[in-house]
Amino acid sequence: MRSSPSPTDRGLxxxxxxxxxxxxxxxxxxxxxxxxxxxxxxxxxxxRSAIDMQHDHRLLGHTLAGSIGKAWQLAGESExxxxxxxxxxxxxxxxxxxxxxxxxxxxxxxxxLPPALLASLRAGHDGSVVDASDDPDVLRSYTPVLLGRRLGxxxxxxxxxxQQLHVRTTVVGTAIATATIAIFFLLAxxxxxxxxxxxxxxxxxxxxxRIGEGDLTARVPLRGGRGDELTTLAAAMNRMGEQLExxxxxxxxxxxxxxxxxxxxxxxxxxxxxxxxASGVAHELGTPLNVVMxxxxxxxxxxxxxxxxxxxxxxISQQAxxxxxxxxQLLDFARRRTPHRAPEDVAQLVxxxxxxxxxxxxxxxxxxxxxxPSGLSLDVDGGQLQQVLTNLVMNGIQAMRRSGTLRVSAQxxxxxxxxxxxxxxxxxxxxxxxxxxxxxxxxxxxxxxxxFFTTKDVGxxxxxxLSVSYGLVRDHGGWIAxxxxxxxxxxxxxxxxxxxxxxxxAS
Amino acid sequence: MAWHDGADNGxxxxxVPGSEAPPADPRVLIAEDDTQxxxxxxxxxxxxxxxxxxxxxxxxxxxMLVRGRAGVEQVVxxxxxxxxxxxxxxxxxxxxxxxxxxxxxxxxxxxxxxxxATHLEARRLGAAFTFDKPFDLDxxxxxxxxxxxxx
Numbered sequence: 001m002r003s004s005p006s007p008t009d010r011g012l013x014x015x016x017x018x019x020x021x022x023x024x025x026x027x028x029x030x031x032x033x034x035x036x037x038x039x040x041x042x043x044x045x046x047x048r049s050a051i052d053m054q055h056d057h058r059l060l061g062h063t064l065a066g067s068i069g070k071a072w073q074l075a076g077e078s079e080x081x082x083x084x085x086x087x088x089x090x091x092x093x094x095x096x097x098x099x100x101x102x103x104x105x106x107x108x109x110x111x112x113l114p115p116a117l118l119a120s121l122r123a124g125h126d127g128s129v130v131d132a133s134d135d136p137d138v139l140r141s142y143t144p145v146l147l148g149r150r151l152g153x154x155x156x157x158x159x160x161x162x163q164q165l166h167v168r169t170t171v172v173g174t175a176i177a178t179a180t181i182a183i184f185f186l187l188a189x190x191x192x193x194x195x196x197x198x199x200x201x202x203x204x205x206x207x208x209x210r211i212g213e214g215d216l217t218a219r220v221p222l223r224g225g226r227g228d229e230l231t232t233l234a235a236a237m238n239r240m241g242e243q244l245e246x247x248x249x250x251x252x253x254x255x256x257x258x259x260x261x262x263x264x265x266x267x268x269x270x271x272x273x274x275x276x277x278a279s280g281v282a283h284e285l286g287t288p289l290n291v292v293m294x295x296x297x298x299x300x301x302x303x304x305x306x307x308x309x310x311x312x313x314x315x316i317s318q319q320a321x322x323x324x325x326x327x328x329q330l331l332d333f334a335r336r337r338t339p340h341r342a343p344e345d346v347a348q349l350v351x352x353x354x355x356x357x358x359x360x361x362x363x364x365x366x367x368x369x370x371x372x373p374s375g376l377s378l379d380v381d382g383g384q385l386q387q388v389l390t391n392l393v394m395n396g397i398q399a400m401r402r403s404g405t406l407r408v409s410a411q412x413x414x415x416x417x418x419x420x421x422x423x424x425x426x427x428x429x430x431x432x433x434x435x436x437x438x439x440x441x442x443x444x445x446x447x448x449x450x451x452f453f454t455t456k457d458v459g460x461x462x463x464x465x466l467s468v469s470y471g472l473v474r475d476h477g478g479w480i481a482x483x484x485x486x487x488x489x490x491x492x493x494x495x496x497x498x499x500x501x502x503x504x505x506a507s
Numbered sequence: 508m509a510w511h512d513g514a515d516n517g518x519x520x521x522x523v524p525g526s527e528a529p530p531a532d533p534r535v536l537i538a539e540d541d542t543q544x545x546x547x548x549x550x551x552x553x554x555x556x557x558x559x560x561x562x563x564x565x566x567x568x569x570x571m572l573v574r575g576r577a578g579v580e581q582v583v584x585x586x587x588x589x590x591x592x593x594x595x596x597x598x599x600x601x602x603x604x605x606x607x608x609x610x611x612x613x614x615x616x617x618x619x620x621x622x623x624a625t626h627l628e629a630r631r632l633g634a635a636f637t638f639d640k641p642f643d644l645d646x647x648x649x650x651x652x653x654x655x656x657x658x
Contacts, residue, residue, distance in 0.1 A: 289640065
């Protein structure tokens with residue numbers, strides 16, 4: 001029964017055990033009380049019968065003492081003792097005997113009595129003692145008689161057979177009565193316990209199990225007629241069930257409401273993004289257009305003379321190129337193609353990318369380091385991942401005003417995706433691009449992935465690199481995280497879902 | 508930063524607004540993060556007889572007004588031209604900080620493609636003119652002339 005814990009198995013033992021324990025305890029208590037009472041009663045009866053017996057013995061002793069004393073005076077010692085022996089001959093219940101208390105010569109019956117009794121006899125009082133050395137026990141009573149100068153006593157011995165018989169009968173009777181009552185009690189208690197405790201508790205437990213399994217419509221079928229604690233508990237649990245059900249339905253409504261609000265917000269967010277993008281484009285293109293217009297006008301109006309004309313034309317050309325780059329990146333951003341995934345060796349991809357960027361790094365005095373384990377393969381669009389890496393590495397190089405090392409590393413890691421990606425904590429491949437540059441100010445950090453957000457001079461960046469990179473990584477089901485310590489450097493981490501191959505390689 | 512096209516005025520004390528004798532050439536402080544744009548405005552205004560001082564962003568502009576910069580004493584320009592969108596500190600922030608300390612130097616704000624909200628905010632803060640990129644340099648020069656009282 002223990003081996004397979006099915007719901008009924010889990011449900012049954014508890015109430016039955018409990019009822020059994022309570023019943024057993026009650027029965028034991030009842031037995032103990034009855035036994036105690038009977039013992040007390042028997043002892044009291046025994047004590048009373050002992051007193052009665054002693055009383056009889058004393059009466060007999062004093063009656064005989066008179067006769068013996070007279071016989072002694074009239075006929076001498078032997079006659080007196082014969083009288084005593086004759087009394088023995090006529091009845092069986094008590095045995096009579098003569099004893100000399102002082103145990104002097106001729107007594108032959110020096111009694112081995114307790115000193116207290118002896119002292120009492122010497123003082124002329126009678127007394128009794130129970131002798132347990134015989135079987136059955138005997139009661140010996142002594143009545144002192146002074147014969148001349150010598151103190152003797154009549155010893156009356158009576159067996160306690162009847163008392164012992166009485167005790168035995170009482171004990172057996174009590175035992176039978178107790179057992180009968182105990183069995184009856186046990187049966188009654190078990191039946192009642194099952195009806196009053198076992199079944200209701202079983203029902204409550206079934207209810208609790210069903211609630212635990214998510215069935216909030218479950219109710220306990222206990223009616224409040226009995227008005228005991230279990231019914232009250234059942235009523236309370238039913239109320240709890242109702243409230244849980246109500247709360248769940250309310251929560252469901254609220255969640256639905258919240259989801260629709262969220263949908264609205266997302267729409268609003270998209271509109272905001274479009275607005276931001278438009279104003280970003282306006283600003284990014286406004287400035288070079290202004291320069292182009294101004295320089296062109298200088299040439300046209302003749303304000304610019306000699307070498308200045310050439311310089312103006314060079315600036316115009318440079319600004320036009322800059323505008324072309326902005327528009328191309330904007331188009332890349334808007335028309336992001338879906339990634340064409342294929343197994344790609346990460347180490348090879350990283351070293352290819354770093355190879356292309358080496359001239360730029362050398363110019364800035366930056367050493368490129370690669371710590372990617374060989375055999376790490378990902379299911380990605382190689383061109384897109386290379387674009388992302390190029391963006392991040394170039395940013396890192398530009399952030400390093402002094403010479404230093406820029407490190408690209410890759411490893412398996414467990415991570416919980418951010419809210420915009422969603423999902424539980426899982427296994428990811430993390431590509432770190434770590435620079436020793438000036439770092440990113442905390443107030444700037446939340447905005448770095450926004451389109452057209454840049455801290456660089458206008459000519460240097462378009463403000464689209466990071467947001468394009470983020471979009472590409474999101475298309476792969478991953479995300480980019482960043483942590484930065486102003487003055488010490490930044491670390492951009494690309495999280496990508498591990499490919500099937502890389503999982504095998506990792507295990 | 509060097510003075511553009513201006514005489515060496517090193518011996519002169521900076522002019523304080525409200526003092527009796529303004530210098531002949533109006534001093535214009537330009538804050539713009541784009542190097543080419545800054546150079547263009549400086550050249551154009553220089554041709555119109557202005558002393559030009561350049562700041563690369565809003566923070567540098569404030570620094571120059573408050574403390575001066577290495578090698579240059581505190582600057583008190585007749586006119587400030589500032590781009591709105593700059594890293595660090597925007598033109599609007601510059602303007603509101605100037606107004607908070609009751610600095611009455613006229614300010615020309617440069618925005619991009621007519622951002623209505625920026626225009627309203629600029630007007631509220633008391634910008635003398637607001638120009639949308641791309642704008643005509645002659646219009647800017649006219650505005651500078653009007654504000655500095657040149658004929």
